[in-house]
Amino acid sequence: MESPHFDLKASVDDYILLIQNQGALTGSDAKELTNHLLDATDELCKGGLSEEEAFIIATKRLGNEETLTQEYAKVNPSLSTNKVWSYLFIGFNLFYILPSIVVMMLAGLYTFMHVNFERGLISIVVITASHLLLSGLIIFLVRKKVSISGFFESQVQKNPFRIVLLTFLPHIVIFLLRPVFVSKFHFMPATFIFYPLREFNGTLVEFTFYLAILSIIGGVLALIFSFRKPELVTLRYLFEKPSILSWCALGYL
Amino acid sequence: MKDLNKDLMASSLAPIVLMILRGGESYGYEIIQKLRDKSGEQLNVAEGTLYPVLKKMEAKKWIESSWKTADTGRERKYYKLTSEGKKELEEQYSQWNFINELIEKLWNHPTSISRLQSTITSF
Numbered sequence: 151m152e153s154p155h156f157d158l159k160a161s162v163d164d165y166i167l168l169i170q171n172q173g174a175l176t177g178s179d180a181k182e183l184t185n186h187l188l189d190a191t192d193e194l195c196k197g198g199l200s201e202e203e204a205f206i207i208a209t210k211r212l213g214n215e216e217t218l219t220q221e222y223a224k225v226n227p228s229l230s231t232n233k234v235w236s237y238l239f240i241g242f243n244l245f246y247i248l249p250s251i252v253v254m255m256l257a258g259l260y261t262f263m264h265v266n267f268e269r270g271l272i273s274i275v276v277i278t279a280s281h282l283l284l285s286g287l288i289i290f291l292v293r294k295k296v297s298i299s300g301f302f303e304s305q306v307q308k309n310p311f312r313i314v315l316l317t318f319l320p321h322i323v324i325f326l327l328r329p330v331f332v333s334k335f336h337f338m339p340a341t342f343i344f345y346p347l348r349e350f351n352g353t354l355v356e357f358t359f360y361l362a363i364l365s366i367i368g369g370v371l372a373l374i375f376s377f378r379k380p381e382l383v384t385l386r387y388l389f390e391k392p393s394i395l396s397w398c399a400l401g402y403l
Numbered sequence: 404m405k406d407l408n409k410d411l412m413a414s415s416l417a418p419i420v421l422m423i424l425r426g427g428e429s430y431g432y433e434i435i436q437k438l439r440d441k442s443g444e445q446l447n448v449a450e451g452t453l454y455p456v457l458k459k460m461e462a463k464k465w466i467e468s469s470w471k472t473a474d475t476g477r478e479r480k481y482y483k484l485t486s487e488g489k490k491e492l493e494e495q496y497s498q499w500n501f502i503n504e505l506i507e508k509l510w511n512h513p514t515s516i517s518r519l520q521s522t523i524t525s526f
Contacts, residue, residue: 182431182454182480189432189477190450213449221455225462 156202159387162187167296169215170303174222177304187212236310240302240401245316250324252284254331264349274352280359288362288369406447415455416448418499421484421492424466431457446480457482465491 162184165275170180194204212218259280263273291298305313407415408458414480423429435450465488468480484492 178480179454179458181478183451184476185479186435186450186454193436195420211450213451217449220452221452225458292411 156200156205158188158191158201158205161202161205162191165209167216167300171296171299172215172219174219174226175364176226177300179226182214183218198316203327233306236306237302237315239314239316240306241400243314243321246325247317247320251320252322254327256280256284257331260349269350269352273350276357277350278352278354278358281355281362284362285358288365291367292372412448415499416453417460418492418495420453420456421465421488421495422459424482424484424488425492428481430479430481433477434482460488463491464488 165187166175166184167179169175169183175183187205190208191201191204194207195201199207260277263276267273267276280347302313419438422436423434429437431454432450435453438446438448457466457468460484461468466482466484467485470478471481472478477497
């Protein structure tokens, strides 16, 4: 049966990404498999099958995610050694730096709003909106997680040293900014983060604050596990076949 | 459809691919097509597992690869036999022949053990 909106290119890309997410495929491997699936589908279509039927048969012939990951892992050992170290460093850099930046920006915003508008309506609206924006940003990042890990994969493949160094750069910026922050506000940014709960005690501010925290937790979970297959959300799976982003997260731990 | 033993398939896929590439450069999907053709559609192998085999052979310098764009605009990675690969193919071909002959002999003349036992019991 043909579903009305079957998109062959998107289905093929999705299928290959699912395998690629297991961390054993290089970008070139993925391209090769993608073109194989397209070739096979074309050939089956010539025999009179619909695109969707042809796609299903072609993927079955290609082999399942587990077999392919196993076989590719044998020939791409660099992925499980050098690259793992790169991912661990990148993960440490990113997961350390991103929260610091977010906390610094929020702390800056809270104090700015408090100094200029005190607990007025403008403060409440701006802070509520920025919390919602943060939650939205996290959801956006989670939706883009495949492209993000794809980006890191291609960078690590091209030049692992460069990408590790690049992700380290923000550390220096934060290191330089911190004393400015402390001298200006007499607080470390981290202690500022509960400022809105103390100073702007509005229900909306409080609700969206917790919403943002919840989306951060959800976001981190979604980065590590694949939610496309809920049965795979187990610790065993995480350690057995860690994805690129899992390695990054482990680097931070 | 023949479901070959996994180990047997793994060890025979390399010489089979080398033999296919002896006929000229080719890309993954075409190699699979030829394999299916020659085996009379009998060989049941997960097609994707061919690519790791090709990568392994490329690392051993038996074959070399290059990306080319087909008329349809689709990019394909073509594989070509190297001179080292040709030597390897000859070597593997003679080894497979040897095993093949051995199996043939043992299958057609299941001698030694049963004959030995009957000799012992006749005493």
